[in-house]
Amino acid sequence: DQQVKQNSPSLSVxxxxxxxxxxxxxxxxxxxxxxxxxxxxxxxxxLISISSIKDKNEDGRFTVFLNKSAKHLxxxxxxxxxxxxxxxxxxxxxxxxxxxxxxxxxKLIIKP
Amino acid sequence: SAVISQKxxxxxxxRGTSLTIQCQVDSQVTMMFWYxxxxxxxxxxxxxxxxxxxxxxxxxxVIDKFPISRPNLTFSTLTVSNMSPEDSSIYLCSVAPSGSxxxxxxxxxxxxxxx
Numbered sequence: 001d002q003q004v005k006q007n008s009p010s011l012s013v014x015x016x017x018x019x020x021x022x023x024x025x026x027x028x029x030x031x032x033x034x035x036x037x038x039x040x041x042x043x044x045x046x047l048i049s050i051s052s053i054k055d056k057n058e059d060g061r062f063t064v065f066l067n068k069s070a071k072h073l074x075x076x077x078x079x080x081x082x083x084x085x086x087x088x089x090x091x092x093x094x095x096x097x098x099x100x101x102x103x104x105x106x107k108l109i110i111k112p
Numbered sequence: 113s114a115v116i117s118q119k120x121x122x123x124x125x126x127r128g129t130s131l132t133i134q135c136q137v138d139s140q141v142t143m144m145f146w147y148x149x150x151x152x153x154x155x156x157x158x159x160x161x162x163x164x165x166x167x168x169x170x171x172x173x174v175i176d177k178f179p180i181s182r183p184n185l186t187f188s189t190l191t192v193s194n195m196s197p198e199d200s201s202i203y204l205c206s207v208a209p210s211g212s213x214x215x216x217x218x219x220x221x222x223x224x225x226x227x
Contacts, residue, residue, distance in 0.1 A: 004154070034214060043116070043204055043218025044155070089155065098213050099170070102154040 003027045004092050006103035014111050019077040021106050023090030026071065030092040034100070035064060035075050038087045047088075048075070077108075085110045114139055114209045116219035124225045125195055132191045133222045135205035140185035143208040145216070146178070150201045161188040161205075195226045 005024045013019045023033075031052040036044035050057040050064045050073065057064050063076045077084055090103040115138040125131050135144070144161040158178055159167040167180035182188045192199050202223050206216040 002154070009152075032214060041121070042220050043206070045218070046215050049214060091155075093213065099157055100213060100216070102156070104152065104154045 002104075003030075004090055004101050004103040006088075006090055006106045008106050009104070010107040010109065012109045012111060013080050015082060016079045019075075019080045019084065019108055019110070021075040021077075021088050021090075021108065023073050023075075023103055024071060025073075025092050027092070027094065027101070028071070029094040030101075031095050032093045033064070033066060033073050034091045034093075035062075036089040036091060038089065038105070044089055080108075080110045082110050082112060084108060114141060114207050114217040116205060116207060116217055118203075118205060118219040118222050120222060121220065122223040122225075124227060127196050127226055129195055130191055130193045131195065131224060132189050133203055133205075133224075135188045135190070135219055137186045137207050139209065141207040141209050142185065143211065143213065144182065144188050145206045145208075146180060146188070146190045147204045147206065147218075148201045149204065149221075155204070158190070158203075161190075192224065195224075197226045200224055200226045 034049040035047040037047045038044040048059050048062050066073045087105045087107045089105045091100045117136045119134045146158040147155045149155045157170050158173045159169045161167050161180050161182040163182045179191045202221045204221045206218045208216050
């Protein structure tokens, strides 16, 4: 049972445009959500996070939106740059459990 | 932050053999984890490596198959024992220097192929 789902294995976006990566979850106990970014031959690196008490968190070009009623979060990258080409993982955690539950990742390709 | 190295970066092994993966951190950290990422799948936590005591394994993972050592606060090993093709995965170690699982730093991973 996949508690965190990233339904798009890949996404291609023109440089300068907005990239929107989506993530759905099933466990209503999740109260903290994170996005990690992974380049080939490297481990994932933390990008941005959001607590369930918020619906938006912004850090530079990256914004994460959380819709608790829909159990959905999204990562917006504006404007998209070639260096953003990577695999993006969504992860979630419940306060009662220290473990992070990960999605399968979405490969973002930024076209010049 | 923390800088993490893993050895080997990749290996091709025959079924029935074992492989030990090393994880080295550039600073002392209490929380260290081992993950597996099977092809096309999400990262799955195998175990938490505890210094000075036995690792804590997640459901579906057992010590006989994935023995872990943690001799000090900067080093750990994961052994994949009696390998089968289903063990072909990327194995990653991570640390949480701040003590928060939310901000983990990952090693580059070890890509294992079992033939």
